[in-house]
Amino acid sequence: MTAPLISAVLGSYNRRRFLARTVESLRRELSGFAHEIIVVDGGSTDGALRWLTRQRDVLTIIQHNRGTWRGVQLPRRSWGYFMNLGFRCASGRHVLMVSDDCLLVPGGVPAALARFEALEAEGRRIGAMAFYWRDTFRRREYVVGLTFGRHIFVNHGLFQRDALADVGYCDEEHYAFYHADGDLCLRMRERGWEVTDAPDSYVEHFPHATREVRRDNLARAHADWDAYRTRWAHLLENDPFEGGALIKAFDDPHRTALRFPPYDVASLVLRRAASRMRKAFDRGARHHA
Template sequence: MDYPKISMVIGSFNRRKLLELCIEAVRAELNDQSYEIIVVDGGSTDGTVEWLVQQKDIITIIQHNRGEWGGKQIVRKPWAYFMNLAFKAASGQYICMLSDDSLIVPGAINNGVELFDEQLAKGVKLGGVAFYFRDYPVRKKYAIASNLGNLYVNHGLFLKAAMEEVGYCDESYHFYFSDTDLALKIRAAGYEIIPSKLSFVEHYFDATPEIRSSNNDERKLVDRQKLISKWSGIAYPKEKEEYYSRHVGRWLEHPDSPTIPLDTIQKLVAAENPDYFSFPRVSVITVVYEDPKGLARTIDSIKSQTYPFIEYVVIDGGSGEAVQQVLSDNSESIDILVSEKDNGIYDAMNKGISLFTGDFCLFMNAGDTFYEADTLKRLVANLDDVSDVFYGHREYIHGAGHSLAQIQKGQPIEKIVSGMPFCHQSILYKSDALKRNEFNTTYRYAADYNQFVKMYTAGAKFRLIDQVICKFFAGGSSESGIRPYLECLKIQFDYFGDGEHIKESKYMKGFIKNWPDFEKKFS
């Protein structure tokens, strides 16, 4: 009998649409290869089982793992038990392990197999090949898991003979870390595990969060401690056992930082969220200088957004150690980072404009945050093809210790004659509109107002959306002193003249109100 070269092993539960995509990609990838597909399903109730039994090229193993049977609660079996069912049934030379919420970037499997073949032909005792992947949108850079030189195979290829030799997965783990344990057993048996620099996998981390949370309880901590205890003094130094009980491994980013089109991950997201508006990529730019606490607050807000297609750009003005630590701690969430001296906030923002690649762009500078976790998702759902700028409302947070908050609504764009009708952080620009209108850095405080007035008078289309976009924390440089008034009044005189409208200018009113203080200070 001729056995296949590659056995694809995929675990599945209640993710039919994602599973179909995963298998469709595998079929296309391996069309010219000798392969088999084995799916282990945990008793899905979403039509997955019915679909699987109709697929004549798939070996389907169904092991119910939830619910009741015979009047008794089914005792849940571990991930390793399920995967071992498929691993032991596999007849290929190589076993390729994928999850049902992942999708290969074309070429991933074939490139990995080619690398495996080359190394074995050279006499290398190779047991596994790890594929680079990312947990989108939580972790946006492709990486493989490692610790102290030990690579782990989260997605990738194993030599079937190596798995047999070490006894497959340890089924005493509940869910997590049995794949880590398997890689360590293979290494301990004298095999190497190497990365395939040409193999990439998209993993949609936010798929079916209720399933993920059911596997992510206190038993994960038990599994982690079991792993560390088992390999203490071998893979993990005894003297650092406490540290590694909290940090099992680390991510090794791809050395070339490849930029891969979002087509593959978009397919995964579309399967779970078909209501997204054509999947525009939204670039969020944060400018920071020596504000580590504010930066951390802003980054946490951006990471919490449920809209997945965010390009995050951070422009740092050459801050010290505290900010650098925040940036380092959140490097997986930052797509583009510049850290160098600049000529002020608007110069930094212009740097961001020159670098972002999204379809739309929003500035959320250090300290400020999105209003809610679904803010961007809701905002994107209201976009159109006509407007150049979309804007909404803000929550203004002020007072001692930022203890007071009030909603300030965006005003009709015609109000721009008398002052800013919106908060800058509540603005979403269309990409080409922003690229054509960088900030005039001769203004130190009001370059944003100048930009909007310039765009308005040139005929740009602004659209007010009835939604709170941001939380704006008071205290920025544009909120105090005489120069902001003078700059804004100059802009109004330059673009609108000195007619009756100046009487309604909020900047003229503010200037007059504060004149006694200014006169006292400067006389």
């Protein structure tokens, strides 16, 4: 049996409609490579688990992360914990990390693999490569995040599996949900791995998928930021830069974003139109006051 070149790993919870499209996007993009798709599901109740069990090309890990069992509250595990379940199962040389509300713009993975090979041929020790992404329908440009020290970190992109293992994978203890990805990439740099961008690889991210889940995650954002800033405060001693982005303009000829669920796209467009009308009304009211 041929070992996979790429292991795609994503976590998911109650995003049935988006998850199906994300998995199909991965299938299309990885079809030319030996690959595996690994989904870590947090105990979805919206039909996602039933759908996953029917996908014979998807390795599904179920990690119930909410609710009770036999009268006992289940422990809430961190983002790092459930991502590490997938990372440790991965057998590919490269690990592709995306979210369950994302679509890959065609051609991005082959371009990133070619860049990996070219940079390694130059003698560079590449640990990870960030794909450019955007919150679809909210901004035109695509970004790659910069963290302390003006270093690149990976929201969505390709990791070297050996680099993940070398740093002990994600921190499971100090970050509930946010900033564990930045911490992972900074620890790679400490171990001599380079984290760079993939200039021809793009991801569409739908920002309003399962808003109640996002609200739950945002409630823990401040504590995660405090932990992150404490851990990496030394990088701010000579440069107070705390974050930013590399920004790229790109016109997707494939119109990948139109593959998001039509109902959710229409709902988002209507909400944005209503928001613009409220703002215009408020400006008019202030003008006449």
